[in-house]
Amino acid sequence: MRRVVITGMGVFASTGKDVESFFCNLCHAKSGIGRIRQFDPSSLSVQIAAEVAGYNPEEYFPSKRLDLLDRFSQFSLIAASQTMKSSGLEVREEECGRFGAVIGSGMGGAQGLDHGYHELYAKQATRLHPFTIPKIMHSAPVSQVCMEYGAQGPSFSTATACSSAGHAIGEAFHLVKFGLADMMLAGGADSPITYGMMRSWESVRVLATGNGGDPSRACRPFSADREGMVIGEGAALLLLEEIEHARRRGADIWAEIVGFGMTSDAGHITQPTVAGPARAIRIALDEAGVNPEEVDYINAHGTGTRLNDPIETQVVKEVFRDHARRLCISSTKSMHGHVMGATGAVELAATVLAVRRGVIPPTANYTEPDPECDLDVVPNEARSQPVNIAISNSFAFGGLNAVLLVRKAN
Amino acid sequence: MNVEEKVIEIITREQHLEPGVVKPDSTFAELGIDSLDGVNILFALEEEFKIDIPDSVAQNMKSVRQVVDSLTRVIEGKDISDLVAMAKGEARTGN
Numbered sequence: 001m002r003r004v005v006i007t008g009m010g011v012f013a014s015t016g017k018d019v020e021s022f023f024c025n026l027c028h029a030k031s032g033i034g035r036i037r038q039f040d041p042s043s044l045s046v047q048i049a050a051e052v053a054g055y056n057p058e059e060y061f062p063s064k065r066l067d068l069l070d071r072f073s074q075f076s077l078i079a080a081s082q083t084m085k086s087s088g089l090e091v092r093e094e095e096c097g098r099f100g101a102v103i104g105s106g107m108g109g110a111q112g113l114d115h116g117y118h119e120l121y122a123k124q125a126t127r128l129h130p131f132t133i134p135k136i137m138h139s140a141p142v143s144q145v146c147m148e149y150g151a152q153g154p155s156f157s158t159a160t161a162c163s164s165a166g167h168a169i170g171e172a173f174h175l176v177k178f179g180l181a182d183m184m185l186a187g188g189a190d191s192p193i194t195y196g197m198m199r200s201w202e203s204v205r206v207l208a209t210g211n212g213g214d215p216s217r218a219c220r221p222f223s224a225d226r227e228g229m230v231i232g233e234g235a236a237l238l239l240l241e242e243i244e245h246a247r248r249r250g251a252d253i254w255a256e257i258v259g260f261g262m263t264s265d266a267g268h269i270t271q272p273t274v275a276g277p278a279r280a281i282r283i284a285l286d287e288a289g290v291n292p293e294e295v296d297y298i299n300a301h302g303t304g305t306r307l308n309d310p311i312e313t314q315v316v317k318e319v320f321r322d323h324a325r326r327l328c329i330s331s332t333k334s335m336h337g338h339v340m341g342a343t344g345a346v347e348l349a350a351t352v353l354a355v356r357r358g359v360i361p362p363t364a365n366y367t368e369p370d371p372e373c374d375l376d377v378v379p380n381e382a383r384s385q386p387v388n389i390a391i392s393n394s395f396a397f398g399g400l401n402a403v404l405l406v407r408k409a410n
Numbered sequence: 411m412n413v414e415e416k417v418i419e420i421i422t423r424e425q426h427l428e429p430g431v432v433k434p435d436s437t438f439a440e441l442g443i444d445s446l447d448g449v450n451i452l453f454a455l456e457e458e459f460k461i462d463i464p465d466s467v468a469q470n471m472k473s474v475r476q477v478v479d480s481l482t483r484v485i486e487g488k489d490i491s492d493l494v495a496m497a498k499g500e501a502r503t504g505n
Contacts, residue, residue, distance in 0.1 A: 064425070
């Protein structure tokens with residue numbers, strides 16, 4: 001059976017504009033959450049988000065190129081550039097058909113859509129800019145990345161809300177494993193911090209307001225006083241490569257992907273179940289041939305909502321039994337926020353770095369234990385310990401679950 | 411600023427070209443203007459001149475000269491049925 005390794009990564013998020021600063025900030029429990037700067041949020045009840053601070057697109061792209069790039073595509077190309085650079089991969093022309101990309105996005109070109117609707121409804125425009133469609137389509141990032149790097153193999157976008165990147169990476173993993181490609185760029189991108197999107201999220205009543213306190217501490221997963229999730233933006237991509245291909249070119253192997261489980265709750269459009277996510281974890285363990293007791297670390301879905309965290313705790317207890325209290329589980333969303341369709345990739349990047357470096361990033365902003373979330377959530381301080389096998393959970397609205405399992409490179 | 415100058419200014423701006431590159435006798439092909447760039451330029455022209463350029467007329471705009479000529483006639487409210495007919499003829503034989 002073909003083995004699949006990670007040979008490059010790129011992260012562009014509120015907690016860091018590259019892999020090093022991203023992981024360094026996570027390990028120092030440094031949050032990227034603050035007051036929204038992309039527009040005036042004064043009229044919203046939720047005025048905070050995890051934005052990429054000080055981002056100036058002109059620093060990254062020529063103006064002609066920018067005309068066709070919505071913010072989530074810009075982030076994708078930046079993350080792709082980091083990934084390709086870190087991998088040292090130079091794709092030969094005859095290999096282009098074996099090189100593809102899968103990029104997830106939950107919200108698509110939210111910025112362009114919001115702008116278009118504003119023109120249309122508020123300013124009574126009778127026509128919209130002709131670049132609107134090629135900018136906002138969910139598949140714009142993957143097409144832009146393929147064009148940039150000449151990836152001519154299997155390529156598509158995924159849209160499964162908060163699991164979009166988990167599904168993207170899982171599918172890319174299987175494409176390489178089952179011989180349909182040798183190299184895949186996989187991950188996710190989202191930039192949903194617009195007035196319209198924030199208004200829509202506001203009414204779901206799952207967002208932390210951070211009112212009356214330090215916004216950077218607003219997201220407190222697994223903590224008894226948690227008050228909800230915080231919307232984030234960003235992109236992360238990983239280069240998945242068939243192991244012999246990677247070895248032949250002397251690539252640096254960050255970790256190996258060994259399992260992917262996906263299930264559907266078929267339950268409720270927002271409420272998660274225990275059974276669906278639990279099955280997804282078991283499927284990933286089975287594919288990897290790993291016993292539950294071998295898992296050292298779980299990067300939780302850990303949104304910080306009242307509902308998610310106790311359910312996820314039950315899921316972990318259901319699958320791991322006695323081992324549930326011995327393994328470490330942390331939610332890095334406490335710092336980079338919920339990056340929607342990118343979150344599975346951002347979190348897998350954190351998971352891979354935990355495995356590679358033997359440092360588990362903490363659940364930040366943890367204040368008091370919740371009896372319903374009584375696992376070792378690595379509160380507030382990173383922990384140095386060997387991590388051989390780790391899991392990244394993504395459990396989306398609508399009950400679409402994607403679980404990825406990675407193993408330390410050997 | 412006459413129509414020709416305005417058209418050249420808009421194409422220069424939308425294509426992010428250096429001033430002086432776009433000339434009255436430039437073709438879209440010479441300027442590297444593809445079909446998507448073309449609709450973007452049309453959009454900018456419609457916004458600038460506050461007019462609607464019919465699709466049939468738009469299809470004939472493949473050079474600065476053609477843009478200026480067609481636009482001038484649309485702006486002046488002149489009969490453009492021959493342009494429409496030409497476009498339809500091209501459409502019939504185009505592929």
